[in-house]
């Protein structure tokens with residue numbers, strides 16, 4: 001966690017953020033406050049609304065209600081903040097016949113970004129060689145996705161399940177990469193189902209279920225009474241499901 005967590009504005013703030021599909025609120029009145037400088041973990045069951053929330057923050061999905069800000073600029077004007085946001089969401093897309101370096105060069109050219117830092121970016125995510133993207137392993141694809149997210153030197157980095165499907169060594173490497181991004185002074189918001197990873201890496205937690213916020217705050221606050229994140233997480237959802245069953249019976 002960076003010193004910027006103390007007394008600075010939020011990197012992300014939302015109030016009443018809502019998205020409905022087919023009349024159902026999949027994100028339902030979400031109030032988020034992610035302090036600048038933290039690694040924030042967004043966790044919740046399948047279908048809880050994590051990706052939809054991230055897509056709204058990135059201007060990819062228009063909220064049906066609510067407002068907020070990203071890096072101090074209004075959520076309703078993504079063009080004002082997206083130059084300072086890097087993201088990897090739902091499987092990065094790259095040209096299959098080009099190497100990682102060439103892919104990043106193309107992205108830099110398209111985005112009007114300086115390509116000078118590309119070799120250093122590839123080194124920091126641990127990508128070497130000039131294999132074409134189509135021959136990359138899943139772990140290599142995720143690494144390249146993160147390098148691409150860092151191309152524009154963003155203040156905020158949003159990663160949707162970056163360790164999904166990786167082997168244990170890949171998961172450990174991803175942990176190091178996320179920490180190093182934060183050590184640079186960047187705020188990171190990462191969604192994940194890997195609770196032990198989240199517990200190790202994230203100093204801020206957001207737990208959502210059915211589109212609603214169940215917890216938000218420092219990881220240390222949730223864990224203060226003892227137990228690990230998995231226990232706390234499962235007990236939140238056991239309580240929710242028991243209440244739901246109680247209502248329907």
Ligand SMILES: Nc1ncnc2c1ncn2[C@@H]1O[C@H](COP(=O)(O)OP(=O)(O)OP(=O)(O)O)[C@@H](O)[C@H]1O
Nearest residue numbers: 021022026044045046047048049050051052053193
């Ligand atoms: N474009 C869409 N049209 C209709 N329904 C959608 C759309 N996008 C998402 N949904 C629905 O919204 C709900 C939340 O989806 P979302 O992908 O945000 O969940 P998630 O928490 O990211 O889940 P997972 O952990 O499985 O990735 C799901 O029920 C999903 O089917």
